[in-house]
Amino acid sequence: MKKNLLLLAIVVLLAIIPLFIQKGAEFEGADGEAEAAIGEINADYEPWFESLWEPPSGEIESLLFALQAAIGAGFIGYFIGLMRGKHKES
Amino acid sequence: MKFSGWKLSYFLLAFLFVPNRAFAMHIMEGFLPIEWAIFWWVVSIPFIILGLRSIRKTIDANPETKMILGLSGAFAFVLSALKIPSVTGSCSHPTGVGLGTVLFGPLAMSVIGTIVLLFQALLLAHGGLTTLGANAFSMAVVGPIIAYYVFKGSQKMGLSFSLAVFLAAMLGDLGTYIVTSVQLALAFPSEVGGFMASFTKFAGIFALTQIPLAVSEGILTVVVMNFLKKYNVSELKALHVFSTKEAH
Numbered sequence: 400m401k402k403n404l405l406l407l408a409i410v411v412l413l414a415i416i417p418l419f420i421q422k423g424a425e426f427e428g429a430d431g432e433a434e435a436a437i438g439e440i441n442a443d444y445e446p447w448f449e450s451l452w453e454p455p456s457g458e459i460e461s462l463l464f465a466l467q468a469a470i471g472a473g474f475i476g477y478f479i480g481l482m483r484g485k486h487k488e489s
Numbered sequence: 490m491k492f493s494g495w496k497l498s499y500f501l502l503a504f505l506f507v508p509n510r511a512f513a514m515h516i517m518e519g520f521l522p523i524e525w526a527i528f529w530w531v532v533s534i535p536f537i538i539l540g541l542r543s544i545r546k547t548i549d550a551n552p553e554t555k556m557i558l559g560l561s562g563a564f565a566f567v568l569s570a571l572k573i574p575s576v577t578g579s580c581s582h583p584t585g586v587g588l589g590t591v592l593f594g595p596l597a598m599s600v601i602g603t604i605v606l607l608f609q610a611l612l613l614a615h616g617g618l619t620t621l622g623a624n625a626f627s628m629a630v631v632g633p634i635i636a637y638y639v640f641k642g643s644q645k646m647g648l649s650f651s652l653a654v655f656l657a658a659m660l661g662d663l664g665t666y667i668v669t670s671v672q673l674a675l676a677f678p679s680e681v682g683g684f685m686a687s688f689t690k691f692a693g694i695f696a697l698t699q700i701p702l703a704v705s706e707g708i709l710t711v712v713v714m715n716f717l718k719k720y721n722v723s724e725l726k727a728l729h730v731f732s733t734k735e736a737h
Binding site for chain 2: 402403406407409410413414416417418420421424425426436437439440441444446447448449450451452453454460463464465467468470471472473474475478479481482483485486
């Protein structure tokens with residue numbers, strides 16, 4: 400248990416440290432650079448297919464991402480509880 | 490936990506071309522020329538079919554592993570929804586396919602990974618349907634295959650179970666990005682320098698971004714595995730997760 404908490408602490412630190420060493424960074428994902436890269440390589444390329452549906456706003460998008468994480472986390476929580484319960488019985 | 494010695498200099502996240510979309514990793518809808526889109530679909534489909542068979546076989550042989558299969562899917566679902574900041578000042582997300590690979594083998598994950606990608610393509614405009622074949626190949630086919638062989642190889646070398654799991658998940662994650670940069674470089678070779686120049690460019694853009702994320706993914710996979718080792722030993726043995734030495 401202690402070991403797991405330590406491991407989780409490392410994960411949290413790995414996510415937090417960049418926020419401090421990269422003060423003022425955009426944290427946008429590197430799409431801009433990547434888009435520029437494709438533009439440099441092939442300026443004429445036009446995407447030939449559009450997403451069938453896009454989240455109409457950033458809020459809706461974050462809702463769906465939160466939902467995705469929540470569904471997964473919910474199952475993981477259920478799994479952990481179930482297994483611990485079974486373990487206690489046996 | 491020693492991961493400083495790995496010279497991982499090539500990998501990249503694919504990306505989203507819509508400004509203000511703060512994450513990367515999948516090739517965007519419409520951003521692969523049609524012949525490549527079809528090519529990667531054709532390459533990926535056999536793996537998905539074999540994966541469905543592999544899952545059916547495992548579940549038939551060991552029905553008690555159904556919940557753990559669900560857990561593997563849930564884990565990939567959560568991890569690919571988390572956009573984590575990295576030292577480069579940009580964000581990306583892990584893949585989460587390493588756990589299921591260690592438990593069920595790489596083929597099973599080609600199905601689960603594709604389901605996650607499909608969800609993101611349809612509901613989040615993240616990745617895409619035309620590029621699903623290519624994205625599935627990187628995240629759901631090659632990533633798991635790398636993870637699988639790293640895991641088996643680490644066990645053969647006599648590394649500890651946890652370290653083997655860690656390396657498998659971490660390198661599978663990184664492998665996914667290498668494949669994505671290869672796919673993009675093949676589709677967009679530079680005028681000067683051709684494929685290699687493009688590959689270096691795509692891989693270079695995100696060279697550092699993925700390192701801490703891959704490490705995080707490795708650690709989280711170990712944490713879940715620690716739980717399974719404690720509460721689900723019989724299932725893990727049924728799935729032949731432990732090497733012969735460890736199966737005490």
